[in-house]
Amino acid sequence: MAVVLRFPGVARDSPAAPSVGAGSRLGREPYFACAAATARPGGRCLRRRGLVVRCQSGAAVLKKGAASVAAEKAATGFTVVMKFGGSSVASAERMREVADLILSFPEETPVIVLSAMGKTTNNLLLAGEKAVSCGASNASEIPELAVIKELHIRTIDELGLDRSIVSGLLDELEQLLKGVAMMKELTPRTRDYLVSFGECMSTRIFAAYLNKLGKKARQYDAFDIGFITTDDFTNADILEATYPSVAKMLQGDWIDDPAIPIVTGFLGKGWKSCAITTLGRGGSDLTATTIGKALGLREIQVWKDVDGVLTCDPNIYANAIPVPYLTFEEAAELAYFGAQVLHPQSMRPAREGGIPVRVKNSYNRRAPGTVITKTRDLSKSILTSIVLKSNITMLDIVSTRMLGQYGFLAKVFSIFEDLGISVDCVATSEVRNVQRSSLILEKAFNVLRRNGVNVQMISQGASKVNISLVVHDSEAKQCVQALHAAFFENGFLSEAEGDDLQQNGALVNSNGGTYGN
Numbered sequence: 001m002a003v004v005l006r007f008p009g010v011a012r013d014s015p016a017a018p019s020v021g022a023g024s025r026l027g028r029e030p031y032f033a034c035a036a037a038t039a040r041p042g043g044r045c046l047r048r049r050g051l052v053v054r055c056q057s058g059a060a061v062l063k064k065g066a067a068s069v070a071a072e073k074a075a076t077g078f079t080v081v082m083k084f085g086g087s088s089v090a091s092a093e094r095m096r097e098v099a100d101l102i103l104s105f106p107e108e109t110p111v112i113v114l115s116a117m118g119k120t121t122n123n124l125l126l127a128g129e130k131a132v133s134c135g136a137s138n139a140s141e142i143p144e145l146a147v148i149k150e151l152h153i154r155t156i157d158e159l160g161l162d163r164s165i166v167s168g169l170l171d172e173l174e175q176l177l178k179g180v181a182m183m184k185e186l187t188p189r190t191r192d193y194l195v196s197f198g199e200c201m202s203t204r205i206f207a208a209y210l211n212k213l214g215k216k217a218r219q220y221d222a223f224d225i226g227f228i229t230t231d232d233f234t235n236a237d238i239l240e241a242t243y244p245s246v247a248k249m250l251q252g253d254w255i256d257d258p259a260i261p262i263v264t265g266f267l268g269k270g271w272k273s274c275a276i277t278t279l280g281r282g283g284s285d286l287t288a289t290t291i292g293k294a295l296g297l298r299e300i301q302v303w304k305d306v307d308g309v310l311t312c313d314p315n316i317y318a319n320a321i322p323v324p325y326l327t328f329e330e331a332a333e334l335a336y337f338g339a340q341v342l343h344p345q346s347m348r349p350a351r352e353g354g355i356p357v358r359v360k361n362s363y364n365r366r367a368p369g370t371v372i373t374k375t376r377d378l379s380k381s382i383l384t385s386i387v388l389k390s391n392i393t394m395l396d397i398v399s400t401r402m403l404g405q406y407g408f409l410a411k412v413f414s415i416f417e418d419l420g421i422s423v424d425c426v427a428t429s430e431v432r433n434v435q436r437s438s439l440i441l442e443k444a445f446n447v448l449r450r451n452g453v454n455v456q457m458i459s460q461g462a463s464k465v466n467i468s469l470v471v472h473d474s475e476a477k478q479c480v481q482a483l484h485a486a487f488f489e490n491g492f493l494s495e496a497e498g499d500d501l502q503q504n505g506a507l508v509n510s511n512g513g514t515y516g517n
């Protein structure tokens with residue numbers, strides 16, 4: 001239903017906030033387009049250590065961002081955080097590979113953050129859904145439970161570890177599914193408890209494996225070391241108190257008994273409920289950047305199964321290529337508008353801490369990846385990436401009595417607020433006012449016209465770093481492919497750069513992307 005073009009430039013302060021910028025459309029009526037995106041828990045207190053630990057506040061840590069690796073090691077023990085996503089730890093073979101990768105950086109003292117193995121989170125969610133209606137006596141037979149058990153036990157066996165590492169958790173998981181089956185309901189709180197088993201198991205297995213290799217490691221459940229969140233189950237926000245708590249716990253243990261921390265991604269603990277919460281799908285990226293900020297580390301590494309952030313989703317178009325540099329704002333915008341590669345909130349702690357994020361490929365270590373920093377040289381940058389966001393609902397609101405009136409938008413938005421609907425982009429118009437002065441828009445519309453695509457709505461973000469085009473679902477992929485080919489594969493960017501330098505300095509500082517559905 002929509003396609004959006006994104007241009008680099010000055011990003012807005014709060015990338016996660018809905019973008020509400022005036023736009024224009026063909027036609028006289030005012031209109032608006034709304035994109036509606038659509039315990040071991042309880043009761044456990046944070047672990048306390050009898051030791052006197054040195055607590056380094058976030059602010060103090062930030063000041064030493066420029067310190068050398070050696071100085072950082074001396075001060076905090078840790079130098080980098082390395083996060084490995086589900087695809088990176090999907091099997092015993094992958095865990096061996098990741099262990100080898102970590103050991104190949106002997107100069108680093110990393111904090112490791114892991115996601116659940118492979119598709120375990122999806123399988124846990126499916127198992128939970130099935131448990132609701134399968135009947136208590138059938139809960140043990142849910143196929144996804146069998147898949148989860150088989151994967152974790154096989155991994156343990158192949159790594160030569162003891163099955164007792166996860167057997168207790170697997171029993172607990174089965175009991176939980178029986179409970180869900182008995183209750184015939186799966187609340188958001190229970191759902192978070194349910195999916196937490198994935199990260200709890202992967203980290204225990206990996207820590208045991210590193211120890212077996214002779215690299216001393218210690219497993220941590222994030223909800224036990226100070227990841228304090230709101231009680232918004234399934235999509236909790238990390239609270240400020242997290243930073244000093246996590247720093248205190250990890251540094252205290254390190255000083256007491258140095259061991260590489262292996263921390264569960266994705267999980268936290270609700271500050272009121274004391275129950276396990278999750279940070280939204282893909283939330284392990286946020287766990288990693290939070291730890292990076294808490295400890296004032298030199299770098300946050302996010303290891304994935306792609307060569308960095310790419311010019312578009314490789315599942316949509318295989319010709320996608322890595323984007324070498326991004327700013328925090330650009331990365332956050334791309335994530336917010338649908339690029340699945342990074343969690344939308346994950347750039348915030350890194351930006352606040354001024355800590356570079358490096359997106360790397362654990363399957364292809366040599367690839368340089370994408371480095372995300374506060375600023376970058378935008379003088380040669382025109383278009384950065386194309387993003388497709390699905391499940392957008394476009395709402396046309398037409399009023400014959402809007403001209404010269406006030407308060408109309410306020411009323412409209414109060415309804416969205418009441419309904420809890422997030423608005424992705426807005427275009428309003430009282431009169432015809434289509435501005436297509438930019439080179440990129442001209443090119444984009446030519447491409448779309450050649451492909452017979454009718455744009456339903458266009459909205460340029462107030463930040464000027466993106467333009468959103470709304471197109472029909474059926475045309476979205478084709479749009480991304482055609483735009484990618486036109487902008488990234490036919491020398492357009494270098495031609496445009498030359499033209500722009502002569503004609504339109506402002507445009508040189510624009511990069512772009514598209515999303516649509």
Ligand SMILES: Nc1ncnc2c1ncn2[C@@H]1O[C@H](COP(=O)(O)OP(=O)(O)O)[C@@H](O)[C@H]1O
Nearest residue numbers: 085086087304305306309310312313339340341
């Ligand atoms: N612009 C993009 N750049 C890179 N990957 C993308 C992009 N858009 C979507 N993806 C998808 O994101 C996946 C990586 O994200 P994710 O699955 O969350 O990784 P991980 O589980 O390793 O953290 C890639 O395999 C790719 O299919």
Ligand SMILES: N[C@@H](CC(=O)OP(=O)(O)O)C(=O)O
Nearest residue numbers: 085086115121281282283284
């Ligand atoms: N396992 C969680 C959290 C996560 O971050 O996973 P990944 O890093 O594999 O995207 C999920 O699937 O959402």
